[in-house]
Amino acid sequence: MRDFSADHRWLSLNTATVRKQGDLVAIIEACARHGIRAIDPWRDQVAAVGFDRAVRAVRDAGLDLSGYCRGGMFTADAARRIEARDDNRRAVDEAKALGAPCIVLVVGGLPQYSRPGSAASKDIIGARSQVHDAIAEMMEYAQQASMPLAIEPLHPAYAADRACVNTTKQALDLCDRLDPERTGALGVALDVYHIWWDPEVLPQIARAGKDRLLAFHVCDWMVPTKDILNDRGMMGDGVIDIKPLRAAVEAQGFAGYSEIEIFSNDWWGKPMDEVLQTCIARHRTVV
C-alpha cells in the first residue's frame, strides 16, 4: 500500500466537491495553488466555461485527469433512447479531447428519474436489462476512441433515481458479460461511499483485479446522514474505514489517483481554499 502521508501526489479532485465555490477555471487555478495535479471534471462544469476553454485550462495547468464525470443515465423510455445514446457518444468525444483515462458511468435508475419525461416504471429488472444493452452499444463507440468505461456501482439508496447497479458484484458481472476477455474497455469505478457497507466488497475487489479497477473515489458516510444525496462527509468525519479499502484495491495493482468526490451542502458552504486544504490533510492521514 502506498504511503500517502508525506505528500498528496496521488490526490485527484473531483470538481463536484467545490462546484458551488467557483467555475471550472477557478477550480483549476485553486488546484495549481495547492499543488493538486489531477482532477475529474463534470460535464456540466466543463460546458459552463465552454468546452474549448476547459480543454485549454486543463492543458495549460498541466493537469492529469483521473476520469470524466459522467456518462450513463441509460434507462429511458423508447422515445428517449436515441437521445441517451447520442449524449453518451458526445461524452466519449469530450473525454477524449480532455485526455481522460476513462468515463465514469452512473447507469441510471428507473427511466422516469434517469431521463425525465420517460414513462414511469417500477421495473428495476427491466432497467438493469436496458443498462446491459446500452453499455454494450456505448462500448462499440468508446472502443473506437480507445476510451475505457468505468461502471460505478452506486449505494442502494440510489437504486430508484440514479443507478440500478448497486454492488461491486453486479458491476463486475456486467463487465464479465460485456468484456469477457478483459480488454481494458470496461471496468469499475469504486467509491468508498457506495461500497463500504457491502459484506462482499473485499472478495469482489479481488475478483476485479487490476484490469477492472479504473478509478477509486473517497469521501465518508455521515451518521446521521441529513440528506440522501448531498450530505457526504470529508474523509475521517464519518464511519468508513477507508485505508483497508484502498489497501484492497492497491493489493490488486491499482496505482492511480485517490479521487476525492464530496457532495455536501456543508462543504459547499466553505471557502474553496479551506476545502482543498482539508482534503489534502485528510488524504495524508485517513485515506
Next chain:
Amino acid sequence: MRDFSADHRWLSLNTATVRKQGDLVAIIEACARHGIRAIDPWRDQVAAVGFDRAVRAVRDAGLDLSGYCRGGMFTADAARRIEARDDNRRAVDEAKALGAPCIVLVVGGLPQYSRPGSAASKDIIGARSQVHDAIAEMMEYAQQASMPLAIEPLHPAYAADRACVNTTKQALDLCDRLDPERTGALGVALDVYHIWWDPEVLPQIARAGKDRLLAFHVCDWMVPTKDILNDRGMMGDGVIDIKPLRAAVEAQGFAGYSEIEIFSNDWWGKPMDEVLQTCIARHRTVV
C-alpha cells in the same frame, strides 16, 4: 399467490405505523374498529402502557401477532454486552407472554450507535462477527422458550447505525451457519423497503424457503426520500413493485401476514383512522 383484493384478513399492522397517534391500547381499539386481526407491537409501546395491560389488551381483542419488535442491537463494547444479552432475554420472555410467533432482530450497526456509550469503532467486519456470536447466544435462550428469531436485513443505508446485516444473502448465511438443520429456530424477516433494490433478492428468497421465511413486511420507497429513517411510503406511493416480491415469498410457501410497517413523519401526522383505512385499501390493491 393469495388474492388480497377481496378482504384484509392477511393484513397485520406494525404498531410503529401509528405510534404518534395513540398508545398501544388505542391502536388495538382502532384495529378492532377496522377489522384488522393482527399486529406486531414494539417493545417501547408495550412498556408505555404497562406489560400486563398490553398482554390483556391483545388477548381481549383476540388479536394475532405477526412478530414482536424488536430484539437485537447486539453490537456493543465489552462493558455493554451483558446488558445487551439480558435485554434480549427479556424480549424473548415478553414475546412468549404476548404470543408472538417470532422476534424480529435488528442486529445493530457500529457499537456506538447500537448501544450508545459504547466506544466508537469503524470496524464493520468486527461488528458482523459480534452479531454472529450474539445470535448464537440468544438462540440458546430463545430455543428454551420455543421462540423463533427472525433476522431482518436492513437497507444498506442503515449499515452504520442500525444493522450491519444488509442483504438477504447475508442474513441467510447467518441462518445456515447457526441453524444448519433448519430447525425453525432461526429465519429472516423480509421488508420490501430493505430488499427491493437487491439484484439477488429473488434467488435468495428461493434459497430461504418456507422454513426461513418468518415475516414479510411492506411499505414503499419514496423518491426523493426526505428523511433516511422516517420517510417511508404508503404502499403504492413509491417505486417498489411489491406484488412480485410477495409472489416470491408465497411461492416458497409463506402463508403468514403481510405486515405494514411505515415510519413516516407524513403518515404520523394524519388521523389514525385515515391511516388504517388507507393501509387496508392499499393492501387490497397494490400489495
